[in-house]
Amino acid sequence: SAVISQKPSRDICQRGTSLTIQCQVDSQVTMMFWYRQQPGQSLTLIATANQGSEATYESGFVIDKFPISRPNLTFSTLTVSNMSPEDSSIYLCSVELAAYNEQFFGPGTRLTVL
Amino acid sequence: EDQVTQSPEALRLQEGESSSLNCSYTVSGLRGLFWYRQDPGKGPEFLFTLYSAGEEKEKERLKATLTKKESFLHITAPKPEDSATYLCAVQDSNYQLIWGAGTKLIIKP
Numbered sequence: 001s002a003v004i005s006q007k008p009s010r011d012i013c014q015r016g017t018s019l020t021i022q023c024q025v026d027s028q029v030t031m032m033f034w035y036r037q038q039p040g041q042s043l044t045l046i047a048t049a050n051q052g053s054e055a056t057y058e059s060g061f062v063i064d065k066f067p068i069s070r071p072n073l074t075f076s077t078l079t080v081s082n083m084s085p086e087d088s089s090i091y092l093c094s095v096e097l098a099a100y101n102e103q104f105f106g107p108g109t110r111l112t113v114l
Numbered sequence: 115e116d117q118v119t120q121s122p123e124a125l126r127l128q129e130g131e132s133s134s135l136n137c138s139y140t141v142s143g144l145r146g147l148f149w150y151r152q153d154p155g156k157g158p159e160f161l162f163t164l165y166s167a168g169e170e171k172e173k174e175r176l177k178a179t180l181t182k183k184e185s186f187l188h189i190t191a192p193k194p195e196d197s198a199t200y201l202c203a204v205q206d207s208n209y210q211l212i213w214g215a216g217t218k219l220i221i222k223p
Contacts, residue, residue, distance in 0.1 A: 042213045101146050105157035
């Protein structure tokens with residue numbers, strides 16, 4: 001498996017501001033993903049973070065709202081821009097290791113927007 | 115359309131009372147079915163991958179099985195620490211993951 005850390009673990013933000021979430025992995029991985037999990041619901045994929053190129057976004061998610069960086073094979077950031085209360089969620093990063101088919105998840109970032 | 119349905123939504127058991135969680139799916143070209151455990155406020159923790167009908171995997175009090183239409187997560191003599199939400203996901207022929215809504219399991223001492 002992989003050891004994945006996220007910063008911050010939680011934050012409370014004001015409407016209209018932006019927050020950048022960091023994801024660090026203890027080994028080089030090709031595939032990194034960002035998910036959102038709204039209260040009491042399952043996981044929704046936001047985008048695949050591609051190293052050296054623009055992220056691939058799922059339907060309903062756009063780069064202006066959720067810009068993603070992937071400068072190397074161990075690190076990625078997700079920014080939640082111009083936040084509204086509807087953005088209150090847990091944001092999770094995950095990785096897929098080359099030798100495995102399954103994804104491994106970070107501990108998540110709990111975001112509350114007031 | 116690919117779909118994953120988990121049942122029940124919530125399950126309350128007494129400690130030691132065995133039961134099963136269900137994950138039924140319709141998917142074009144199953145590449146794998148995954149079970150995860152998620153504790154409140156934490157990321158999902160990987161449990162099992164199943165690839166083909168008839169396959170079974172075990173870990174402590176948990177056993178996962180797979181048929182062509184569904185998967186079961188059997189919990190034998192559960193303990194309070196088994197309380198969590200259990201998530202099921204399937205990967206289709208395009209390597210897309212489709213997630214179920216989860217089953218919240220509560221084990222009472």
